[in-house]
Amino acid sequence: MEHLISPISDESTCGEYLKDNRTVYRGLRNHFNMAQSSFRQLLETPDATADEELLTQNSDNWRELASQCDQILSATSKDVEVFCWFITAQMFTNVPMVNTAKALDVFAQVVQSYWSDLQPILPEKKLKSEDEAGRAKEIAEFRIKPLLQLVGETENSGLLYMPLQLQSLIGDIDFARYAHAERSGQLAELKVEAAKALASDRQTVTETVVALGDILQHLESIERFIAEECQKIGSQGLSFRFAKKNVESLINAIKYLVGDQLNPWPLDKAQPASEEPQHDEIPSGDVVTQDSAQPASSNKVVSVVTNGEIISRDHAFNELRKVADYFLKTEPHSPVYMLIERAIRWGYMPLPALLQELVGDNDAVMGRITNLAGLESTDKTDIPKVMVSAQTADYSAPNATPVASAEPQNTASEANTATNITTNTTTNDSSSSSESEGNISNFEW
Structure with a gap:
């Protein structure tokens, strides 16, 4: 041709x-x-x-x-x-x-x-x-x-x-x-x-x-x-x-x-043999290692090094993403994968935004939830200052009871976990929809 x-x-x-x-x-x-x-x-x-x-x-x-x-x-x-x-x-x-x-x-x-x-x-x-x-x-x-x-x-x-x-x-x-x-x-x-x-x-x-x-x-x-x-x-x-x-x-x-x-x-x-493997998601059976100084929203690659246990929130959502991808490929006609993707999206939404999406335009309900949850204001309430004289302080302050200093004692597993937490994580939100139909009777010439 x-x-x-x-x-x-x-x-x-x-x-x-x-x-x-x-x-x-x-x-x-x-x-x-x-x-x-x-x-x-x-x-x-x-x-x-x-x-x-x-x-x-x-x-x-x-x-x-x-x-x-x-x-x-x-x-x-x-x-x-x-x-x-x-x-x-x-x-x-x-x-x-x-x-x-x-x-x-x-x-x-x-x-x-x-x-x-x-x-x-x-x-x-x-x-x-x-x-x-x-x-x-x-x-x-x-x-x-x-x-x-x-x-x-x-x-x-x-x-x-x-x-x-x-x-x-x-x-x-x-x-x-x-x-x-x-x-x-x-x-x-x-x-x-x-x-x-x-x-x-x-x-x-x-x-x-x-x-x-x-x-x-x-x-x-x-x-x-x-x-x-x-x-x-x-x-x-x-x-x-x-x-x-x-x-x-x-x-x-x-x-x-x-x-x-x-x-x-x-x-x-196929992954070229000369290249280092780069993971967009967390493979099953591995544990994520994450730098504690790096926020979860950072666009970094996840590095993985342990054995099957979910050890972080981001790791859990990555596992959910795999489940969603599976249902997208095998049951594209089903809403299952979309529901899982929605759960992932909700998991990364701020609470006020999530409540707004769930409640919608019902201002009365939204106002009640906001009031009960304490979301109406993030300002600190002023507390009257108390003036304390040095004499009063001497009188009021009892002698402190000596307390033995406690030294941190890490178990072997804790030490390993601390050693493993070394990389950054990423979460990608995506949703697509495709359907599979094979109805021959609906064919249009």
């Missing part, structure tokens, strides 16, 4: 405005419609996986579409809509995830290399704005509009949505099956099946996870670049959140089913 990155010609990097070439565009559009039609027929046919004729016809249609798109992108027009169809066609190849990742990588490079020349460019006669700034916005918005086909405008929409739902994740398990098992409370049984399939197909599953990670990375890269370019001219970019959420759901499904057996997880970045 790398040949698609090369310019079409020295004179015209991205070629012509394709819709002006009606013969070519209509022919390609017909191929796309045929591929869509055969795929829809597969979805609507019971036991379609056993119908060899339908499967072959669908595969042939998408292969032909990919071939036609390749020719046009190479020699006629580097058009965004044609790239969308080409990328979608990769989902029907023999290695769909890998090829889709490659196609998105090529598209990302084309977008970043030829943005100002990338087709479609709105013809001069169709521009409505009279000033340069307005024309630039029109051209940018017209250029990115076809991407909505690929990434979707709503939940369960976009060209990638349904093919991704039906791709094999582990053995015969696709995301549609995973979502159904999740709704019906049968994930435990599906996890057993996944473990058996992984035993004989570990390499394929690993490649699938890596490819999904690449797909997500390329989507984020394209989205970010377009947003930056649109921002330069005061235009609005395009959100890829529905497509990204779809891909993330597949990754999370695989991780839930076999993540504990794929060690290390394929998407985890």
